[in-house]
Amino acid sequence: MTTFADLGLSQKVLSAVTDAGYTIPTPIQAGAIPPALQRRDILGIAQTGTGKTASFVLPMLTLLEKGRARARMPRTLILEPTRELAAQVAENFEKYGKNHKLNVALLIGGVSFDEQDRKIERGADVLICTPGRLLDHCERGKLLMTGVEVLVIDEADRMLDMGFIPDIERIAKLIPFTRQTLFFSATMPPEIQKLADRFLQNPERVEVSVRSSTAATVTQRFVATHSKDYEKRAVLRDLIQKQDDLKNAIIFCNRKLDVAELFRSLSRHGFSVGALHGDMDQSSRTKMLAGFKDNAITLLVASDVAARGLDIPDVSHVFNFDVPIHAEDYVHRIGRTGRAGRSGAAFTLVSKRDSKFADAIEKLIDKKIEWLDGDLSALPAPMESHESSGKPERGGRDGKRGGRRNEHDRERGPRSPHGHVAPTHPVTSQVATSGHKSDIKTDDIPKEIEPVITKAEPVKSERKAETKPQHASRNSNRSVPAPYPANDDVRDRRNRYRRDQDDGPTPVGFGDDIPAFMLIAGKA
DNA sequence: AAAAAAT
Secondary structure, three states: OOOHHHOOOOHHHHHHHHHOOOOOOOHHHHHHHHHHHOOOOEEEEOOOOOOHHHHHHHHHHHHHOOOOOEOOEOOEEEEOOOHHHHHHHHHHHHHHOOOOOOOEEEEOOOOOHHHHHHHHHHOOOEEEEOHHHHHHHHHOOOOOHHHOOEEEEOOHHHHHHOOOHHHHHHHHHOOOOOOEEEEEEOOOOHHHHHHHHHHOOOOEEEEOOOOOOOOOOEEEEEEEOOOOHHHHHHHHHHHHHHOOOOOOEEEEOOOHHHHHHHHHHHHHOOOOEEEEOOOOOHHHHHHHHHHHHOOOOOEEEEOHHHOOOOOOOOEOEEEEOOOOOOHHHHHHHHOOEOHHHOOEEEEEEEOHHHHHHHHHHHHHHOOOOEEOOOOHHHOOOOOOOOOOOOOOOOOOHHHHOHHHHHHHHHHHOOEOOOOOEOOOOOOEEEEOOOOOOOOOOHHHOOOOEEEEOOOOOEEEOOOOOOEEEOOOOOOOOOOOOOOOOOOOOHHHHHOOOOHHHHOOOOOOOEOEOOOHHHHEEOOO
16 A cells, blocks of 8 residues: 655655654545656646645655745745635645745735745745735735746636636746646636646646545535525524534525624624635634634634635534525535535525525536425415414424514523523633734634633613623724624614514624624633 | 635
8 A cells, every 4th residue: 555655755744744643645645746756747636625735735845855945036836716725735834844944935915015025035935825916926026936946726727717817827927937837626627628738748647536526424405494684594593503413514605795794693692603704804714714623613604715625624514504606616515514434414595596506506416405394385484474374384493483583582592503502691702812913824823712701781772772781891802803894884784684583682782883703602 | 696816
């Protein structure tokens, strides 16, 4: 059997791999590393979760041991479609390059130029970039691409989806012809094949059989719902509470605004929740992701920024709050669970207006997805007209929902995602701010999300006659960014629905200005 | 019906 020791990697790399606990390479690693070390071009067809990142990081580390970086002349360049993926690759260089003294620079948007400029100036062995920020640096004349020996284009098909290909072509033109190019894509549509033909010279083609697109270990269900957001939120909460094996979950929405709104709603209901979408500022994105990975946050409400590539191991559940418009996105989303042979569950809320997208999903995966509790035709009338509709109530979750849901919540209080009733004043927590550092390094990310037990103090709200407790340090944390853009008029959106239809009682009284992080219920 | 990425 092939081991890492058989692949021709250097001692420094091998010992870091061993220290990380790996001995057997994955198929893409076994296939790509030896030719990459011989300076061949690589055409790698593999999805994330196949060990693809290490298949270029490890040989690059070995190759970089010869030679030294010169100022403003990076030696290698890696292009990634999202900031999170770029940061993840940087972490891999830290991990496997711990025996090297390499200068790794992460050039992504949303953070300041200063630190990035310093690293470029010092001479970077490895540049890991999202295309926009890289071109920005190039245009400022801070970067000479003529010394790049290795170019990595990762997730090429996604770059295509995102319209990055013109940027990629511009960047590739700046890099000498003599370079080595490592090109990775999960799929090979004709446009990508054409691109590969242009960028690669006599490449070694390494293809890893697609991880069965919808793993057999993942239980998939459709859940019928009406289309109003407040009803969907009620269905979702109920669904979450019914899972007894929920360790952590990603909840996907189609739109960023809905991510922010659902995040707020779940927060108010006392769930341990974070949010991730592309309009959040970078430090929030980083903190949310770190908190979720550390299990300080149980639920992550996200846009499709989290659907692909992100290495979040061991997600027990995926909930699609919205049916993805493109069926392939469904496959990517539920691919976040049931990884490495573990079991997982994926629930998709489907309303009448989504049914054509739901059909498209079944067609794509060539499989019927069962309905959890009856299909759309079995759905009772919407909430407002529920009592007068005369239709029989279905058992289970509908008995709890309908127009009586809020009273139900009021009686029981918000529940934790593990099914037990949470305290009326949930334990809240906040993420410690990390000073003014803008550079993304693992060390700068707060590891601890410290629970802060709040003292309940009655305070009068103008909008409700109800008495609410007030957070003692309500104003102490204003600088912590929220998962929605600062200038976005959240208040208007929130009032789109009557408050009592929406979310029931507010578990902790912050009035209407809740700093996002205060709402992350800590683990008890 | 969207999201992602440069400011």
